[in-house]
Amino acid sequence: MxxxxxxxxxxxxxxxxxxxACNKVAESSVGKSLxxxxxxxxxxxxxxxxxxxxxxxxxxxSAISPTFKANGSKTVDTDFYRAQLENGFADWRLEVRGMVxxxxxxxxxxxxxxxxxxxxxxxxxxxxxxAIGEWTGPQLSxxxxxxxxxxxxxxxxxxxxxxxxxxQYYESVDMVDxxxxxxxxxxxxxxxxLPEGNGAPLRMRIERQLGYKHAKYLxxxxxxxTLENIGEGMGGYWEDRSGYQWYAGM
Amino acid sequence: xxxxxxxxxxxxxxxxxxxxxxxMSGLNISNAHRFLYWGDYGFAAExxxxxxxxxxxxxxxxxxxxxxxxxxxxxxMAWPFAVGLLVMWVAMLVNGHFWRDLRTTFAEWKPAAVxxxxxQHAKFNFEHSGxxxxxxxxxxxxVVLGVFLxxxxxxxxxxxxxxxxxxxxxxxxxxxRQSARTLHFLFAWGLFGFAVLHVGLVLVxxxxxxxxxxxxxxxx
Numbered sequence: 001m002x003x004x005x006x007x008x009x010x011x012x013x014x015x016x017x018x019x020x021a022c023n024k025v026a027e028s029s030v031g032k033s034l035x036x037x038x039x040x041x042x043x044x045x046x047x048x049x050x051x052x053x054x055x056x057x058x059x060x061x062s063a064i065s066p067t068f069k070a071n072g073s074k075t076v077d078t079d080f081y082r083a084q085l086e087n088g089f090a091d092w093r094l095e096v097r098g099m100v101x102x103x104x105x106x107x108x109x110x111x112x113x114x115x116x117x118x119x120x121x122x123x124x125x126x127x128x129x130x131a132i133g134e135w136t137g138p139q140l141s142x143x144x145x146x147x148x149x150x151x152x153x154x155x156x157x158x159x160x161x162x163x164x165x166x167x168q169y170y171e172s173v174d175m176v177d178x179x180x181x182x183x184x185x186x187x188x189x190x191x192x193x194l195p196e197g198n199g200a201p202l203r204m205r206i207e208r209q210l211g212y213k214h215a216k217y218l219x220x221x222x223x224x225x226t227l228e229n230i231g232e233g234m235g236g237y238w239e240d241r242s243g244y245q246w247y248a249g250m
Numbered sequence: 251x252x253x254x255x256x257x258x259x260x261x262x263x264x265x266x267x268x269x270x271x272x273x274m275s276g277l278n279i280s281n282a283h284r285f286l287y288w289g290d291y292g293f294a295a296e297x298x299x300x301x302x303x304x305x306x307x308x309x310x311x312x313x314x315x316x317x318x319x320x321x322x323x324x325x326x327m328a329w330p331f332a333v334g335l336l337v338m339w340v341a342m343l344v345n346g347h348f349w350r351d352l353r354t355t356f357a358e359w360k361p362a363a364v365x366x367x368x369x370q371h372a373k374f375n376f377e378h379s380g381x382x383x384x385x386x387x388x389x390x391x392x393v394v395l396g397v398f399l400x401x402x403x404x405x406x407x408x409x410x411x412x413x414x415x416x417x418x419x420x421x422x423x424x425x426x427r428q429s430a431r432t433l434h435f436l437f438a439w440g441l442f443g444f445a446v447l448h449v450g451l452v453l454v455x456x457x458x459x460x461x462x463x464x465x466x467x468x469x470x
Contacts, residue, residue, distance in 0.1 A: 015309070016313075019311065026312070026319065026322070026323070034326055035326060038322070042412065047412075049413070049417075050415040051415075054415035057422075059290065063290060063291075065291040065293070122290060124409070124427065125283070127282040127283040127317070128279070128280075128431060132291045208412045208414070208415060244321075245321060245322070248411075249412020249413070250325060250410035
């Protein structure tokens with residue numbers, strides 16, 4: 001018995017030493033800088049191995065999962081949102097603004113009247129789970145072309161109506177993901193209007209990145225040249241709050 | 251000639267650090283969602299084939315639940331791990347280590363020969379004539395170098411949504427993204443099992459000399 005406790009103590013002791021060393025590395029300037037750079041290496045290699053327009057897998061309708069898990073915010077806690085849920089989002093506007101020649105403010109009917117893309121794709125949460133659904137909506141590129149992106153624009157920021165644990169949700173991608181054919185502003189899931197828990201009335205689909213990039217309850221699309229002045233400057237809700245990787249392709 | 255080539259020794263120790271950090275940060279990531287699935291999707295207990303235990307802090311990097319920092323480690327250390335494995339395979343093929351020491355022959359796979367090796371191993375008799383490794387060692391190293399380690403890289407790529415457009419076939423041959431995630435987990439524990447066996451056998455066969463030889467190279 002003492003032998004086994006001793007061995008366990010040894011393993012735990014080794015682990016504590018190793019974890020301490022790992023913490024020192026993680027908190028050093030070299031460690032921090034490597035952590036910041038590594039997602040960019042994945043992005044560079046992933047994008048160099050595939051065509052810029054190469055698609056994530058699209059499934060047949062028969063592959064759609066029995067339900068589509070709602071995660072994070074499952075509603076927007078405002079009187080305006082409750083009223084909009086009642087009246088079919090008749091007064092909801094989607095703005096396209098920032099570094100654009102012609103800012104837009106679109107109703108849901110106007111969003112639905114644009115050329116549409118329907119795709120059955122898999123949603124991968126950073127936690128590890130996946131769900132499959134059929135999404136319909138205009139491509140983000142259509143909206144950006146209508147508004148006319150100005151020279152020097154580098155990022156597209158998604159402004160959301162919801163607060164999660166007291167903070168405004170937002171996300172951002174670079175122009176490569178913004179212009180990708182599967183990047184759509186979805187208003188429907190599995191042929192029905194987007195459910196409340198999944199981001200009604202509009203949510204982003206960024207199919208080559210993890211779920212936290214797919215902003216829900218979308219109110220505005222903002223074209224910018226830097227992310228520094230938005231939120232706490234890291235490019236998204238989870239990036240600001242918990243240090244999640246801005247590039248979420250891995 | 252040395253017992254262990256320089257390339258083998260450098261890779262062995264770099265790989266040990268990589269695998270340890272990847273395994274422990276991986277257990278932290280596992281704590282984010284403890285169900286494993288087969289197929290393309292899975293997000294609830296009723297789809298799962300297995301619910302894995304929650305791993306305690308002393309087994310994870312960092313030592314408390316933090317998905318962001320665990321992923322920082324995992325995303326960084328994947329690089330020296332994968333590049334190191336590729337370099338090691340090229341070195342093994344070029345310097346003859348694979349062909350000379352690791353390759354099994356047809357005769358070794360005969361049931362009587364396999365049984366003989368198992369019996370000798372169980373008696374802790376590790377003397378064997380001809381060749382550096384006996385049959386069981388070749389199989390163990392072969393499975394680790396040929397299946398588990400590259401399996402970690404390929405299943406890791408397959409669960410990365412940004413990699414998928416480059417090789418959607420990889421996700422499909424692995425049986426879907428959730429199957430790839432399950433295999434990533436199983437291969438990781440396969441490597442853990444190998445590590446326990448490997449360290450155990452080093453301990454019973456003269457650990458000081460064995461470890462020294464893996465640093466200095468030793469005598470062939």
